[in-house]
Amino acid sequence: MLQTLAKRLLTVIPTLIGVVIVTFLLTRVLPGDPAAYFAGPAANAESIEEIRQSLGFDRPLPEQFISYIGDLATGDLGNSLSTGQPVLAEIRARLPASAELTLFGLLLSMAIAIPLGILAAVKQGSAIDHACRVLTTAGVSLPVFFTGLLFVYVFYFLLGWAPAPLGRLDIFFSPPPDITGFYLVDSLLVGDVETFRAALAQILLPALTLALFALAPIARITRASMLSVLSSEFIRTARASGLGTGKVILGYAFRNAMLPVITTLGMVFSFLLGANVLVEKVFAWPGIGSFAVEALIQSDYAPVQGFVLTMALLYVALNFIIDLLYSLIDPRVRIEA
């Protein structure tokens, strides 16, 4: 197992190098004056020149690349102009909010999509199969920021069930002690049910918005892969041996059908991390997405770079975990590796 891990880790390295090169290119080589970007809109020629020298933009590119890597290695992503704080500290403070939202959204969508996909495959051509098709087509066609606004209108303005879409916690509550950074987990850890409920009420709508978006690919692949597994010979054999329907579907078919679903999760994460930015803006969620959007609008360049890099590293890590998960579930993959 350890050897597999090491081998997989090696395959990540070229990807990481690619990511770092692209973020470097995005910062330095593009048309326009990066020093002017970093200096912000209010800078004059003198301060731009100063920044050019302090950031080393007057030196040759390979040299700049080396010092860029040096900065990355020490965790220096530059400073945010608008807050004056180091970008790394800002991102670290806001990452748990984004991670909690994304993971909760993913869990929600898996909880809906996988049973739906299984049911649609088992009862192919039935009403639930059609419902699955409609839901998946709608899910990919709806702009995620539009779904979010629709939810806000219906559940906050019309029905009054949801709290105002303003952040992670109502202002009357104080955030739970920082243990994992996830409000839902932390409030439960200290046994504060009231805060847990308030945090849950806040996160439910944005998470549901994300879930609806991620629903389509998961449900679609679950259905397709269940269909192909259900028509295979070992299922016929299991049925012929008189095993119960539940055992055949969940014990035999589902375990085999899970593999393509897990592979799809990589793509789903790519969608989710992008959609996260839009959902955070709609719900004023204090995560790294809304941080980057604010910086973008103010032409504050360093936070955007830090954000793109963080998201890419996160995504590479997630894909790595999915890869590992895959080899845990399917012994055949382990042998090949």
Add this chain to the structure above:
Amino acid sequence: MTSAPVESSSVPTSPLQVSHPAGGSRFGETLKHARYVVTGNPVTGFAFALFVIIVGAAIFGPAIAPYDPYASDTAAALQSPSAAHWFGTDQVGRDILSRVLVATRLDLTIAVASVALVFAIGGLAGIAAGFVLGWTDRVVSRISDTIMAFPLFVLAMGIVAALGNTVTNIVIATAIVNFPLYQRIARAEANIRREAGFVQAARLTGNSEFRILLTQILPNIMPIMVVQMSLTMGYAILNAAGLSFIGLGVKPPTPEWGIMVAEGASFIISGEWWLALFPGLALMIAVFCFNLLGDGLRDIIDPQRRT
């Protein structure tokens, strides 16, 4: 991530089956099949009707819009839908129906331009990679892998931020994030045809590799690429609208669906739903239409991949 050819479509194994010089009868047959698909599958017919409406709005939008999309009328601000303003008016009294109609052209242009750009660049790079192999393949596939290492919308944000905040750069960013998709399909399709009978025949009669690439491989993988185009069109619209929703590219007074939803967002909490709803619906219908149309087109060109 190795770039092994993914499950591919119906591969013409025998050169007889391919008979690429498409004659008139072949075209007529395709047309017949197309009519069969459109009439036989009401969903595709519906999508096609929607498509005609959307293209109509893009062409005639400014002509049929009842009001000037830029003309503000503060006396009539924030009115809910009525007979005079079917979709209501926004915070400065502009007619939302007119703005939604006029926006169609810009939204569609951005999507079409980015898809055409990636079709040309990604398609050619993919064909070259799959046909020449070797170093070309390694470099091109590595570029694709690197792009795929980013969450795509995030990379698009970064590209627009770096290139500068303009509509052209939204087109470029959307094209770049779609590059791997086109490149991989073109590569896989070109690769399986590398040693096909008609390619060997062309080689035998003294055609250069470059000529074979352009006259034999390219026309043969065209149908699959066209299907891909209409399938990614919906994503391109969503991507561009998402970017303008967060304030990139299109500047405020310009009517564009994404930015209109963004402007309407702050009025949702106080109950003025029509500001965001109608541009959002337009966006949804356009994406929905292209997704359905893509599925339908795939049925016409590649019946075996039907789901």
